[in-house]
Amino acid sequence: METFDFIGDVHGCYQELTAWFHKAGYKKNGDKYEHPDGRTPVFIGDLTDRGPDSTSVIELVAAMVEKGTALYIPGNHCDKLYRYMLGRPVQITGGMDTTIEELKALSPELSKSIQNTFMHLFEKAPLYLRLDQDSIAAAHAGIPEKYIGQSGKSVKTFVLYGDITGEKKEDGTPVRRDWAAHYTGKRLIVYGHTPVPKPRQLNHTVNIDTGCVFGGHLTGLHYPEMTYTQVPSSMPYIPEKFRFFPDI
Ligand SMILES: [Mn+2]
Numbered sequence: 001m002e003t004f005d006f007i008g009d010v011h012g013c014y015q016e017l018t019a020w021f022h023k024a025g026y027k028k029n030g031d032k033y034e035h036p037d038g039r040t041p042v043f044i045g046d047l048t049d050r051g052p053d054s055t056s057v058i059e060l061v062a063a064m065v066e067k068g069t070a071l072y073i074p075g076n077h078c079d080k081l082y083r084y085m086l087g088r089p090v091q092i093t094g095g096m097d098t099t100i101e102e103l104k105a106l107s108p109e110l111s112k113s114i115q116n117t118f119m120h121l122f123e124k125a126p127l128y129l130r131l132d133q134d135s136i137a138a139a140h141a142g143i144p145e146k147y148i149g150q151s152g153k154s155v156k157t158f159v160l161y162g163d164i165t166g167e168k169k170e171d172g173t174p175v176r177r178d179w180a181a182h183y184t185g186k187r188l189i190v191y192g193h194t195p196v197p198k199p200r201q202l203n204h205t206v207n208i209d210t211g212c213v214f215g216g217h218l219t220g221l222h223y224p225e226m227t228y229t230q231v232p233s234s235m236p237y238i239p240e241k242f243r244f245f246p247d248i
Contacts, residue, residue, distance in 0.1 A: 002132060003039045005229075006206075006221040008192040009075065010043070010061075011213035012051025012098060016231045017060070020218050024229040031063040032070075041220075042129065044192050045075025045140030045160075050095030050213045051235065055102045055114050062121040074125050075140035075193060076160040082122045085115045095213075127151065127159050134187070136223065141176075141193035142205065145185040162193055178245070180205040190221060195242045199228055202247060214241040 005024060010017050018033075026033040026041075033041070043061050048054035064070035074082075081099060084090045092100060103111045128139035130148065137143055141162035147155045157164070163177035176194060183189065183203045195211030199219055210230065212218040215237030217230040 001224070003037065004042050004071075004131060004136075004223045005035075005039050006042045006044055006138060006190045006208055006223065008044060008208035008210060008219050008221075009046040009195075009212065010048075010051070010057050010218065011046055011077070011095070012048050012054035012057055013212045013218060013233065013235065014051070014053035014056040014060070016212050016218040016233060017057060020220055020229060020231045023231055024220055024222075031060070032067060033060075033064065034069060039222075041070040042131070042138055042190075043070065043072040044138055044190065044208070045073055046077045046192065046209075047072075047075075048081055048096075048099045049077045050098055052098070053102070054099040055106070058114055058118045058121070062117045065121055065124075071129060071131075072121060072125050073127065073129055073138060073140060074122055074160070078122055079160050082119060085119055127156055132223070136188045136190060138190040140191060142179055142189055142191035142207075144179060144183065145187070148185075148187070180207065188223075190223075196248065197242050197244060198248060200245060200248050211242050214238045216242065 021033040026035045047057045047061055061072055065072045080090055128137055128143050130137050137148055139159040143159055163179040164174040167175040169175055180202050183205050189205040191207055192209030195209050195214055196207050200207040206221055208219045208221050210217040210219040212233045213235055215233050215235045217232055220229045
């Protein structure tokens with residue numbers, strides 16, 4: 001039986017990530033964390049931005065994925081950072097400035113090396129994962145049944161940004177539909193992207209983004225146990241960044 005630990009949006013919270021590994025029973029071995037029972041951590045995107053140590057998160061996750069001891073799928077912040085690293089014109093918004101400042105503070109050689117590491121990680125990553133004989137799918141912002149097995153622009157937009165309507169809220173962020181409320185599939189969908197005050201289980205979906213970078217928790221979902229390990233955030237609590245659904 002394969003066992004997985006899905007880890008939600010880290011956003012540069014390296015301290016909370018290492019604390020999470022220790023709390024969940026992992027041990028440091030060289031540049032990676034390993035669980036004595038061979039559990040596989042699965043990072044569900046948004047490794048960087050807003051938090052204090054995005055470059056360390058990149059290095060740790062990339063080292064573990066490279067050695068085949070962890071899995072990773074990208075989030076919207078990863079996609080944008082990748083485009084920035086390619087030299088494309090991207091707006092430095094949404095907390096991306098912190099990651100760029102970190103890179104600029106390094107020597108040019110080390111900055112280049114971390115950028116290459118991240119670009120390699122991103123380029124190798126699938127848009128979403130199907131695990132445990134296809135009984136689970138993991139995607140950063142979720143995935144509807146109809147897109148599983150599909151690829152292309154609509155799928156990419158959904159897994160990175162969620163079920164967006166194209167409209168913007170007053171603060172400039174996209175309006176997101178609550179796709180999980182209408183999900184009727186049998187597969188368990190593990191996702192993040194929308195910070196919630198506690199893990200939200202609904203209709204065979206689980207949102208594990210508990211807003212670590214906004215003063216919530218870093219949450220890992222243990223599968224198949226369906227239990228959680230959580231580490232409180234060291235960041236200031238910003239309640240307006242959380243979405244409070246009526247069912248939680
Ligand atoms: Mn996201």
